[in-house]
Amino acid sequence: MINVTYSGNTLIATKVTGDANVPKGEVTFTVDLTPQIPSSSSSPEQQHLPPIELDPQAQKQWGKKYLPRFIGKGQVASENFTNAQWMDGQMIIVGRFFSFAWVPIGHQIFFGRPSSELTIKMLKEAKEDEMKRDHVAVMREEANNMLEETYWSEKESTTDFDEVGSWE
Numbered sequence: 001m002i003n004v005t006y007s008g009n010t011l012i013a014t015k016v017t018g019d020a021n022v023p024k025g026e027v028t029f030t031v032d033l034t035p036q037i038p039s040s041s042s043s044p045e046q047q048h049l050p051p052i053e054l055d056p057q058a059q060k061q062w063g064k065k066y067l068p069r070f071i072g073k074g075q076v077a078s079e080n081f082t083n084a085q086w087m088d089g090q091m092i093i094v095g096r097f098f099s100f101a102w103v104p105i106g107h108q109i110f111f112g113r114p115s116s117e118l119t120i121k122m123l124k125e126a127k128e129d130e131m132k133r134d135h136v137a138v139m140r141e142e143a144n145n146m147l148e149e150t151y152w153s154e155k156e157s158t159t160d161f162d163e164v165g166s167w168e
Helices: 056-062 116-133 135-158
Strands: 002-007 010-015 027-032 069-078 082-094 097-102 107-111
Touching: 027 082, 027 097, 069 097
Parallel strands: none
Antiparallel strands: 002 010, 010 027, 027 069, 069 082, 082 097, 097 107
């Protein structure tokens, strides 16, 4: 699961649920969505990908002849987020869905908007998986959160006010 945000004309996909290679919270890909205006004076950075022309059977399935696509960069890493690197990629708009392809490794994932039920299910499963992988780290994090909460609760209950109402 990813969270899609934008910075100007750049789409940024951040992992909400991670995997063994790229963990949650990391950017998994970015895409340049600058409007595609044909120009004879385009610099290499402004080049755009031509749309994909579908064969007649696919045209019938998707109800369109062309699929727009955009240049991007996708992040890959070895297990435990080691040797992280960016590689060329592309986003392809497919009806209500889109896909991102990590071009050099031939890997492509399709995305769509999940229902609220599916979102909750995926988040619960991700938390369960995280707990199974490293339950000690999860418990440590929860214990630290409780200690911090206790610290601030105790601090608030022992704080004195002077006559003017400022903190001492």
